[in-house]
Amino acid sequence: MNYKELVEQIRKKGSFLCIGLDSDMKKIPAHLLGCDDPQFEFNKAIVDSTHHLAIAYKPNLAFYEAEGSKGWASFEKTVKYIKTTYPEIFVIADAKRGDILNTSSLYARAFFETLPCNAMTVAPYMGEDSVSPFLEYPGKWVVLLDLTSNKGSFDFQHMVNAETGKELYQEVLIHSQKWANKENMMYVVGATQATKLAEIRQIVPDHFLLVPGVGAQGGSLAEVAEYGMNNDCGLIVNSSREIIFASKGEDFAEAAANVAGEKYQQPMKELLTQKGLA
Secondary structure, eight states, rough: OOEEEHHHHHHTTTTOEEEEOOOOOTHHHHHHHHSSOOOHHHHHHHHHHHHOOEEEEETTTTHHHTTTTTHHHHHHHHHHHHHHOOOOOOEEEEEEEESSSHHHHHHHHIIIIIIIIIIEOOOOHHHHHHGGGGGGSSSSSEEEEEESTTHHHHHHTBBBOTOOOHHHHHHHHHHHTTOOTTTTTEEEEOOGGGGGGGHHHOOOOOOOOOEEEEEOOOOOOHHHHHOOTTEEEEEEEEOOOOHHOOOOTTTTHHHHHHHHIIIIIIIHHHHHHHOOOO
């Protein structure tokens, strides 16, 4: 999926919502636990009930790898189900990979050849050669970790380069633009860092930003849009727990759709309309 197609989906659905499939086995409704594959059945129901409201899904690998080989099978089935049933949906593997060149090449093969993921999160700490293998696949995207919402982000991301006066997250934005462009690279910027979005947009005015942290983590959708939206929208806002665990009962999929629609897609459509994008 290229940049233009992603923008078209945003306009068509009046949404820039990404739903995080952080499908914790300890939180999946009890009535599903007797299924052969509870994680997949949970994900399938969530996707079927929300696909008209979301432009993307983001399975977080940790919740699948924690279950061993069964979890990996659930992840694989989930990705293939989404891309087969709803091919217009953008699938982000939240894997946070990034290693030496030959290892990153194998990670890229796993998620872009063996599996039909559209994008994956990649850590930039090891530099260009750890990211470049993911950029060798036409139509696939790198989602580069840049400015995150967790407390520990202040340990390194805000360190100032004495020579340039730039913080580390700013240096990442500047240097990574030499590796790719808006057609195949976007950046993770936490919603609780919303006031930084205006500064970030000065450095990367045209790139998409994947913004987690709205909802359960306390980020503001209105602030994210105010500071981060560009002329093509340029935002993919993720919410996970607040949507997928809206109910622990048999109505969990319906409850997820209600939250996704009322709290996210409808306000997003209003914001896009104000911008002339819906």
